[in-house]
Amino acid sequence: MENKFRPEDEIDYKDFLKNPLRLFAVVYPYLIMLIIVVGMYWVFNLDHAILNTQQKQLLARDTVAPEIPMQKGAMMEGVNVKEISVPNAEMIAKGAELYKANCSSCHGNEGKGDGIAGSGLNPKPRNFTELDGWKNGAKLSEMWKTLEEGIPGSGMVAYNYLNVVDRFALIHYMHSLMPDFPKDSDSDLETLDLTYSLSEGKVTSNQISVSMAMNKMTEEYSNNKTKIEQFTKELNTVEGDIAVLLDKVISNTDKASITLVNGKNWQSGTNAFINEIASTINNNGFKAITLRLTKDELTTLHSFLLNAHNRLNLQSQS
Numbered sequence: 276m277e278n279k280f281r282p283e284d285e286i287d288y289k290d291f292l293k294n295p296l297r298l299f300a301v302v303y304p305y306l307i308m309l310i311i312v313v314g315m316y317w318v319f320n321l322d323h324a325i326l327n328t329q330q331k332q333l334l335a336r337d338t339v340a341p342e343i344p345m346q347k348g349a350m351m352e353g354v355n356v357k358e359i360s361v362p363n364a365e366m367i368a369k370g371a372e373l374y375k376a377n378c379s380s381c382h383g384n385e386g387k388g389d390g391i392a393g394s395g396l397n398p399k400p401r402n403f404t405e406l407d408g409w410k411n412g413a414k415l416s417e418m419w420k421t422l423e424e425g426i427p428g429s430g431m432v433a434y435n436y437l438n439v440v441d442r443f444a445l446i447h448y449m450h451s452l453m454p455d456f457p458k459d460s461d462s463d464l465e466t467l468d469l470t471y472s473l474s475e476g477k478v479t480s481n482q483i484s485v486s487m488a489m490n491k492m493t494e495e496y497s498n499n500k501t502k503i504e505q506f507t508k509e510l511n512t513v514e515g516d517i518a519v520l521l522d523k524v525i526s527n528t529d530k531a532s533i534t535l536v537n538g539k540n541w542q543s544g545t546n547a548f549i550n551e552i553a554s555t556i557n558n559n560g561f562k563a564i565t566l567r568l569t570k571d572e573l574t575t576l577h578s579f580l581l582n583a584h585n586r587l588n589l590q591s592q593s
């Protein structure tokens with residue numbers, strides 16, 4: 276008989292049923308590969324396991340805080356909370372007016388949460404005629420909190436720019452739309468008063484955005500205009516290594532000149548320079564990389580800028 280090799284002689288699949296251990300012979304190459312891959316992964320990550328470290332989470336390189344909004348300061352007069360927490364016809368009428376102008380687009384004319392502007396919102400605007408599921412609650416003091424702080428993560432923003440009496444009026448009007456609503460106890464009202472200094476009144480200060488402040492500074496210092504222009508010229512006309520370095524650290528030559536001409540402390544040393552740049556980074560014409568220069572680069576940069584600065588002062592004195 277011919278001794279011809281046939282695969283079925285090698286692997287008799289039916290035999291596995293009788294003797295399942297033999298299956299191992301077939302799968303072991305795959306098993307070994309799997310063990311090697313898992314083993315390699317384990318070995319490469321051994322450092323993290325042993326040192327209990329976390330892989331670095333890098334922030335975007337020049338992450339900065341968002342601009343703060345512009346706000347006009349105002350004096351909020353103190354009110355008698357006990358008195359204005361009792362609704363009267365005049366307040367409700369005032370509240371209705373404010374509600375129409377500010378709230379009905381989302382909460383609907385009857386307060387059912389069915390305003391056009393609210394239809395696409397998630398969560399949906401509150402239906403004031405139902406008492407289920409309120410986040411802060413439907414008491415006067417609780418609605419006050421909502422108007423003061425908004426509901427984070429929803430379309431309900433704070434309405435704390437409305438004056439105190441107007442906000443009470445609004446709440447009285449909303450209550451008038453509700454078939455029933457929970458009432459505040461005396462201590463609820465006292466807490467409300469204390470928490471938000473309602474009877475004292477408060478002064479909020481003016482606040483302008485950083486970029487606006489920088490523009491203002493630019494204006495205010497326009498008497499330094501010639502110096503700033505000369506400094507810009509100095510920065511733009513250098514060549515060689517220092518030009519490369521300047522290119523690396525300066526994002527806006529005009530702004531950088533303003534920063535340097537007006538800066539009070541940076542001349543005294545590299546540390547003072549870094550501190551001054553860091554305090555206004557991203558608005559002073561320097562890139563964030565300035566804060567990560569090597570010691571040598573920093574010394575070179577600082578002494579160049581210092582020389583340029585001194586030359587200007589000599590010129591302006593002569």
Ligand code: HEC
Pocket residue numbers: 374377378379380381382392393396398399400401408409410411412413418421422426428429430431432434445
């Ligand atoms: C842009 C749409 C929008 C406008 C305008 C709006 N709201 Fe809302 N409001 C919402 C949404 C959305 C919710 C639901 C928030 C949630 O459940 O997280 C809400 C919830 C509320 C709540 C319930 C808070 C709670 O405890 O659950 C009150 C009270 C309220 N709004 C009052 C007002 C008043 C008063 C005005 C007008 C000065 C107003 N809203 C204007 C969208 C709006």
